[in-house]
Amino acid sequence: MSHPLGVSRPDLTVTDLPSPEEVFKVSRIGPKELFKYAVGPSLIALGISIGSGEWLLGPLSVGQYGFVGVGWVILVSALLQTFYNVECSRYVLATGETPVVGWGRVPPGWKLWIPLSVLVVIFAFIAGGWAASAGQGVYALFHGEPPPVGAEEPRLWAIALLVLVFLITASARRISRALELANWVMVxxxxxxxxxxxxxxxxxxxxxxxxxxxxxxxxxxxxITATQLGGLAGFTALASGLNWYVMGHYRDKGYGMGFRAGYISGLRGERTEILASGVTFPDDERNRSMWRRWYRLLMVDMWGVFFVGAILGMLLPTLLMSQAVAMSGERPTRANVPTFVAAALGDEYGQVMFYVALVLGVLVLFSTQLGIFEAMVRVTTDAAHATSPRLRALVEGDPRRFYYPFMIVLLIVISIVIHFSLPVGLVEWSANMSNLGALVYPFLLIYLNSKLPRPARPRPWHYVILILNFLFFGFFFVNFIADFVGDPLVTF
Incomplete structure (x- = not known):
């Protein structure tokens, strides 16, 4: 039995949804089990979220212009992105396919959407502004002062942190679980x-x-420019139209049909295979009930953990920045924003507070670095594995044989790229490129989710929210391009 969905990809195999108890190996899902076993992918997303937007772009905007007229952009962005995350994750839960693979089912087919989607993610994040900013924080920790503009040592620290990400994933049994545990601690x-x-x-x-x-x-x-607001909107919460690149962790966590699809294990883990095509469930009473249970877990993970954490993660650093501006009498610049708060707190309260703030900044930016770097590798691995029978034969069904060599290649490329611009400039570029995704992927989601088994399909108002994502984030991207090639569409 199979379920046709879209074009150019095999039909989905049909089998029963597993129960949460079966997946997490517990007798019941109570509050303790909920947070010990079921909550997780939102923490990986939140680790990325509390980073470039929250520690750099948000505080930079508030530090320069204040809260009023800026804060509502943050709130609207977080609301829209959490809705969008739920819809991306809905597809993963219902099919066991990660979004980058699912896009291949949308006409005209995988030969357009899958390579394009990998390129968009790589292009958006290859600049490595998150890595370079973390390197600035480490430099300040060791030297007791912010690095001079253009210094080489912060870039070397950024490269060392990229190597640390490689070591974390390599030492894991299951990569997603290692990222969850790291983010429980850091977040x-x-x-x-x-x-x-x-x-x-x-x-x-x-x-x-x-x-x-x-x-x-x-x-x-x-x-303030619309390009600055676009960067703030794009990296508030996560990465606007490109948030889907993280939602594949629900497959590896075992949510819904992800349990049937497999996961990427670490070098210490057992050899595991990932299904080349997805799997879904029949529309009967048992599976309808099971779907509602999985969807409730998703809502707790996204709204109860991700949204609340994202709002706090933006509010608290911007409050600190506003107070740092008041104490120092100065305003942050793109060059010094990664260490501006630490310097202001150190001047006011002494070296202990300076180092506490620096450690905090490094944790914030490294959690982002960990999630983004790994996700670029993950998205490429999933895409290549799903579309290339030759690759699957070459790696003998073990995606790690592609995952780790590609991670090393990407590490080398990012190490070169971060030498070319200021960290915050790189982050603003990535944020506005994230808004590009909002011009495309809400419509791909509408197509895919409307063809899921009936119990898993969204309600009509969910489609309206996806259109609002298109309008809100899409505007900022169009303005960014206009500003890049000439004059912005809007000035304030």
Whole structure:
């Protein structure tokens, strides 16, 4: 029995959905089991989320222009992206296919969409601004001061951190699980430390100003460009139209039909295969009930963990930045924003606070580096494995034989690229390239999700939200291109 879906890819095999208890090997899913076993992919996404937008672009914009007129862009972006994440993940849960493979089912077929999607992800993130910014933080930790503009040592630290990502994935039994555990530690430490520092140094009036800025609709402040706002919107929460590149972790976690599809194991793990094509479930009472259970787990993971964490991850660093500006009497620049808060806190409260803020910044940016670098390799591996029978034969069904050599190649390329521009400039480029995805992928999702088994299909208003993603993020990308080649569409 099979389920046809789209074009140019094999039909989906049909079999029953597993139960969450079967997947996570527990007798029941209570609150303890929920957070111990079921929550996870959202943490990988959140580790990326609390990074370039939250530690660099958001604080840079707020530090230069204040909260009002900027904060609402952050809130709208986070809401739209969480809805979008749910829809991307819906496809993974229902088919066991990662989104990059699913795009190949959309007319005219995989020969267009899969190579194009891999290129878009690589092109958006190959600049390595997240890596270069983390390198600046490590430099400051060792030298006790921000690096001079154009210094080589921060780039060497960035390359060393890329090597650390390789070692983390290589030492894992299951790569997704290793990323989850790393992000439990890093994201937890980041949010607790940020909250503690903000409660200590930020006055209540500034808290109110920040929260009010998030919910106050207002025109963008004079002087800010739509390209800057586009970078902020694109990297608030995750990566706007390209968020799908992380949602494949639900397959490796075993959510829904992902349990039937396989996962990428680490070098210490057992050899595992990934299905070359997807698998879905029949429309009967048992599977309808099981689908509702998996969908509820997805909603807890996305709205209860990712959305809440993303909002806190943007609010707390921007509060710190606004207070740093007030204390120092200066405004951050694109060159010094990775270490600006640490320097201001150090001047006001001493070297201990300087180093605490630096460690925090390095954790923030390394969690982003870990997720993005691994995801670029993962997306390429999934795409190549699904579309090339010759590659599957060459690696003998073991995707690690492609995954790790490609990671080394990508490490070398990024190490070269980060020598060409300021870190924040690289991040702004990546963020606006992420908005490019919003012009395309919401429509691909609408096509795919409308053809899922009936219990898994979205409600009509979900399609409206996907169109809003297209309009909101797409505007910023079109403006970015206009600004790049001539004059921006909008100035403030």
């Amino acid at each position: 937890g430490a980041i949010l607790i430390a940020l909250l503690g520092i903000c409660l200590f140094v930020v006055p209540l009036s500034q808290w109110w100003e920040g929260i009010r800025g998030f919910v106050t609709p207002a025109a963008p402040p004079s002087g």
